[in-house]
Amino acid sequence: MYNQLNVLIVDDDDIERASLKRALSNADFNYNIVEESEPNKALQQLTYQNFDVVLLDYLMPAVNGIELMLKLKKSPFVCETAFIMVSNYADDELILDAINAGAQDFVLKEDITPSQLKRSILQAKKRYELEQELYDSYQKVKSMAERDSLTGLYNRYHFEESLLQRIKAGLRHPSEIIVVMLLDLDKFKHINDTYGHNVGDQLLVEVAKRFKKVFRSNELFARLGGDEFAFACGQLKSLVEAKQIGNRLLEALAEPFMIDDHLVHSSASVGMALFPLNGDTQTELMKCADIAMYRAKQNVHEKLCVYEDNMQAEILFKYKIETELRRASFAQDFELHYQPIVKQGQIMGAEALVRWPKANVTQRPDQFIPVAEECGLIQKLGLWVFDKALEELATYLQSPASEFYVSINVSPCQLTEAGFAKAIINRLKQKKILAKNITIEITETALLNDNTATLENLEALYEYGIKIALDDFGTGYSSLSHLLKCPIHTVKIDRSIIDDSGSQHSMSKAMLAGVASMLQKLNMRVVAEGIESAEQADYCQQLHIHYHQGYFYYKPMPLASLTKLVSRSDQISSAYS
Structure with missing residues (x-):
């Protein structure tokens, strides 16, 4: 309970103030009473001292009690203060206006007695405290509704x-x-x-x-x-x-x-x-x-x-691709083409490339493969490509004497799957295909994050005997650290470097020569991608880059065309010693 209450009486009438003060003095309670006749002085008092209760006259010449109460409540110095409106007259509308404005009680002056005023003050003070508890609870709930519990930021x-x-x-x-x-x-x-x-x-x-x-x-x-x-x-x-x-x-x-x-x-x-x-x-x-x-x-x-406005069209385009991908049947709608990899005119292997000839939105792999990666379908599509390549080329790959190899692209998303290497190895065992006949192609994007699962998958594939090829070397993030810390067997130099080397720019040619020399000293096989002219092919040969791939030799082709092209007797030679 309260030992003492600080009470401020605000009334322009001296007699009324004295009457209120007398009622408080006669009450069986300890009050510290301060009285003021002017609104501005009342505000000053609230600045200097904390009051538990303000008894506020409704009718004053300069401003009415409700207006003054609203002004007083805005003061930063008013805290934990209950307001009781006192008046010589009242009706229901006025009482509601006072309560809605923030008063804890409304008392007619003619009804005031020491005991009644004491009861009203104590009830007003308690009502104010309950209102504050309710407000604090509301603020907590509001904070929970509007704040992020982890960071404390708005949600x-x-x-x-x-x-x-x-x-x-x-x-x-x-x-x-x-x-x-x-x-x-x-x-x-x-x-x-x-x-x-x-x-x-x-x-x-x-x-x-x-x-x-x-x-x-x-x-x-x-x-x-x-x-x-x-x-x-x-x-x-x-x-x-x-x-x-x-x-x-x-x-x-x-x-x-x-x-x-x-x-x-x-x-x-x-x-x-x-x-x-x-x-x-x-x-x-x-x-x-x-x-x-x-x-x-x-x-x-x-x-x-x-x-920018064109971004909306791009998002819609990708959404259409994703929708069609989800509806597609891999077995019925996709197929593989193969682009040969040659060494001094002989076909040593082929890169398996997925095609989507029945697509309505786009048939371009550089458009639908990134969407498959983003929407989580690349794992299923990637395994289908692997299974299809093994199935179609089983005739070539089952012979222990055959050195023909198939190079299969693997997405960075696939490599982050913990069981990826095991799934690939199991497929080779089921098809009875030797590890030497398979190369896994990855891009440097897969190596950027030093993902534990990625490195473990690559190590497991390497230990089983599957060769790892680093594709598109020379674009984006080319880093020697990737070559040194990962089990890379083959590096495929990107066509952008090959294209520039065909020009008269000595710097481009010097870059290709330097890259080739470095890779060869690291005992890595080097494949030149994107060979489109005899000049490019000859220059790569001069640099001892003997493995070539590009339209100058062969475009990607269906299995039937590859079968006719490849003769086991005179065109498949030993590529691995």
Whole structure:
């Protein structure tokens, strides 16, 4: 219970104040009473001292009690204070107005007695405390509803509601720009897989802390879920300002994070949409920012992408490909073509290439294979390619004397599957095909993350005797470390280097010569891809690059054409010693 209550009486009438003070003094309770006749002085008193209860007259000459109470409640110094409105008259409407404005009670002056006033004050104080408890509970629930429990940032619900309000305000100021950004951490799944989910969660917390430091008070910032964050800022004047915000985010991730003794590197992809240029609704802006973020994730160097109208068409195109892929029957709709790999005119092997002749949207592998990777169908498609290649070429590959080999492309997504190598080895055993007759082609993308499952799969395939070929060498991320730490047997030099070597540019020729010499000194087989002229073929021969592949020799062809072309008696020679 209360030992003493501080009470402020605010009434312009001296007699009324004295009457209230007398009633308080005669009550069986300890009150510390302060009285004021003017509203401004009452506000000053609340600045100097905390009051438990304010007895506030409704009728005053300068301002009525409800207006004064609303003004007093706005003061930062008013805390834990209950208000009781007192008046010489009252009706139901006035009482409701006072209660709705925040008064804890309404008392007629003619009804005031010491005991009644004591009861009213104590009830008002208790009612105020209960209201505060209810408000605090509401704030906790509201925080739970609007805050992300892991990072403490706002969540999707709050972000979308706040963005909606900013858009409504923006409609009144069409000259101003609102930027909406979605940010997704790159390779976050790899971090979880490598270090565990506890490290992944802590990384999200540390990322949020860094972002908080670079954001200003007028910038909305939230975690939507997983490793995706959202940002919004209004009152911008140009795209340059918007990009500066995005670059601040990316720069915040430049330094690695130290988490549980692990040095964790993290980067991000940011998609940006602008109001009103890209849309005037919350849904449109979020969708456009998401599309732009998807494009940014595909870019190697530019990780901040602003939405453009053609991106929508690209997303729709990929969606159509995905839909058709999901409906397709691999056995009925796909087929394999084979492009020979030659050595000094003799066919030593062939690369198996998947074709989709019955496709309605696109028949280009460079378009449907990336979509298959993104939508999770590449594992099934990849195994079908492997099974089909073994089935079609079993005649050549079952002979122990045959050195003819089939080179089969494997997606980085397949290599991250823990049981991939075992599945491939089992298929060879079932078909009774020797490991020497199979080469697995990978790209350097598969080696970028040092994924444990990828390296284990490659080692298992290598130990079984399957040769690993590194495809498209010379593009993108070419790194010597990949050649040294992975069991690479063959390197296929990309056609872009071969194309340039056919020109008169000495630098291009020198590059090809240097790459070939280095690989040969590492005892790696070198295959020149994309040979399209006799000049290119001759120059590669001069560099002791004897394995060639390209349209100058043969285009990809169906199995029947390859069968006619390859004669076991005079065209299949020993390629492996």
